[in-house]
Amino acid sequence: MGRLLTTRELGRTTLARQLLLERAAVPVVPAVHTLFGLNAQGPNLPYLALWSRLAPFAVPDLTAAITDGRLVRSTLIRATQHLMTASDFALLRPLLGPLLRRVQRNAFGKRTQGVDLDVLMSDARELLADGQVLTRPQLGRLLAERHPGTDATALGWTVQYLVPLIHPAPSGTWNVYGATPFALPASHREPTVDDAAEVVRRYLAAFGPATIADARAWSGISGLREVFAAMRPELRTYTDESGRELFDVPDAELTDPDAPAPVRFLPEFDAPLLAFADRTRVMTDAVRAEVCNGAAVAATVLVDGTVAATWELREAVLTVRPFRPLPVGARQEIEAEGARLHTFLSPDAAERDVRVLYP
Incomplete structure (x- = not known):
């Protein structure tokens, strides 16, 4: 090694x-x-x-x-x-x-x-041939017509996974x-x-x-x-x-x-939070338990290179919820970066507010 x-x-x-x-x-x-x-x-x-x-x-x-x-x-x-x-x-x-x-x-x-899943996949390819575009419900219903007595929703999802x-x-x-x-x-x-x-x-x-x-x-x-x-x-x-x-x-x-490592706002499911079996390079196990809840992965804020908070935007208020006390100057950096993000997300908003709570 x-x-x-x-x-x-x-x-x-x-x-x-x-x-x-x-x-x-x-x-x-x-x-x-x-x-x-x-x-x-x-x-x-x-x-x-x-x-x-x-x-x-x-x-x-x-x-x-x-x-x-x-x-x-x-x-x-x-x-x-x-x-x-x-x-x-x-x-x-x-x-x-x-x-x-x-x-x-x-x-x-x-x-x-x-x-017969092989036949189902062939049918789906035929229905989508020549540049045809169908939504999953549309495709599922058409496939159910070819496979009477089957669940159209299940057929649509099956094709999404198999084809x-x-x-x-x-x-x-x-x-x-x-x-x-x-x-x-x-x-x-x-x-x-x-x-x-x-x-x-x-x-x-x-x-x-x-x-x-x-x-x-x-x-x-x-x-x-x-x-x-x-x-x-x-x-x-x-x-x-x-x-x-x-x-x-x-x-x-x-x-x-x-x-x-400057403050960075990451969206839900961002790759560095999911790309490892051991994620301690980006967040502690305790923070991971807070961020990764079942199938959900929260939007997060990186401070000094690791996850320090979650964030959300609701009704013109961008709220940051830290997991730990923030280093000196980090709160101001979060507020400044959050204001830039708020402007990107809501360019026409009459009012914008960034609130950094206390852990």
Whole structure:
């Protein structure tokens, strides 16, 4: 194993790779490629994630990239909605097939019992051929006509998990809510061993150094131990403070643990909060229990590189709720960054208020 990396050094390195130490002056598509995707459970989450990472950032730039297909939204990592470059979607989605089949079986196996899933997938592709776009309820009803006596809702969800699909614009763009549309991607291919190795490289470049368990927690992909074993000669290795072996791509830099970490507001489900089995590089276990509540992951505030608070915007008031006493000057920095975020979220508001409560 390589040299010991402290939790603080790991945290600073992760924040640097996630563009959270300094806002980057790069276009949205290269940024999403560098970050290896953004959570898109809600339409505004990728916009908020990039607002905290890029300077300048403009809503129309991201909307244009989604609309013209350079970025695509789909059911991907951990069976949740993510926004990725079209090329990364083509790389990653085939490898997630086993995970998504397990999710379908656990959630809808009983309700689709007796349905030939291969025929169902073929029917769905036929209904979505030639650029056809259908919402999940629409597709489910059409499939139920071909499979009498079945649950249309279960069929729609089953197809979402089993068939590589994208959700075309305006779905996933700023403030657009409602039924999710389905469409077939431009192309799809079967996964290869080289694809799995490339996903590991990309994960480590975006989040490393990290353990095998971290990579598995981020992706939900099984069989990664064998992939890492085959890649060992090309990877750097380190040890964390608990004695676990960490891996990294050979050309990636580590960040000075004393590098300044400015206050950053992160949206719900932001990647650094979910990309590891051991998340202590970004938050303590006690804070994690507060932030990650069941399937929900709160919007958070980073202070000195770790999660120090949650935030929410309601009726023109942006409220920050700290978990711990704040360092000298942090309250003013939170208020200033919160005011900028409030302006981004509510550009036409007549009044804006940022309230930082006491822990």
